[in-house]
Amino acid sequence: MAEEKRVNLKAKKFEAYIQKNNMNFFNKNEVHDEADTVVFQSNIKVEGQTIPMGIITDNTIYTIIRVQVGSQLVKDSNKAKFLEYLNTLNRSYKVFKYVAADDGSIFLDCCLPSTNDSFDPEIVRVVLDVVVDHLNSEYKNIMKEAWE
Numbered sequence: 001m002a003e004e005k006r007v008n009l010k011a012k013k014f015e016a017y018i019q020k021n022n023m024n025f026f027n028k029n030e031v032h033d034e035a036d037t038v039v040f041q042s043n044i045k046v047e048g049q050t051i052p053m054g055i056i057t058d059n060t061i062y063t064i065i066r067v068q069v070g071s072q073l074v075k076d077s078n079k080a081k082f083l084e085y086l087n088t089l090n091r092s093y094k095v096f097k098y099v100a101a102d103d104g105s106i107f108l109d110c111c112l113p114s115t116n117d118s119f120d121p122e123i124v125r126v127v128l129d130v131v132v133d134h135l136n137s138e139y140k141n142i143m144k145e146a147w148e
Contacts, residue, residue: 009116010057011038017121026055035059046135047143053131055124063119065096065110065128067135073146074104085145093134095127106142108135 011028018026018040031037035058043050044067056064074082086098086106096110110127114120 006036006059008036008038008057008059010063010114010119011036011040013119014040014055014057014121014124017125021125033058044132044135046132046139049139051135053128055128059116061113061115063112063114063124065112065124065131067108067131069098069106069108069135069139069142070146072104073106073142074100078146078148081148082145085142089138089142096131096134106146 015028018024026040026042029039029041031039037056037058040055040057042053044053051068051070053065053067056066083100086100090097096108099107099109101107108131110131112124112127114123
């Protein structure tokens with residue numbers, strides 16, 4: 001019996017949405033893993049900086065919007081104070097959370113649960129707009145905390 005080709009239906013819906021809305025600033029990256037992950041990569045302009053972001057779709061119930069706020073921001077000298085600051089931000093916002101990676105990089109993650117049928121690309125776009133607005137108001141403060 002031939003293996004059935006699986007399709008990431010959320011990626012198909014999001015791709016159709018970005019084409020329909022002339023959102024030509026995304027690059028599509030098919031990961032070819034067991035979850036049929038497709039990442040739509042782009043950048044966000046915040047405070048004169050260009051920071052990478054991706055919309056991660058797959059065959060689970062989760063779609064993730066991930067923004068790399070900065071690399072190697074958490075250091076031994078600022079770790080306790082900076083992580084407490086990020087936890088304060090995490091308690092303040094429902095739709096996204098800040099995460100510190102092992103290498104000290106900081107990511108802002110939004111987890112949007114949905115089935116293939118209930119996936120709505122417009123919700124992804126609205127939440128992305130909320131993230132951009134948030135970063136435009138908080139990015140300066142986050143960098144200040146990181147470099148103190």
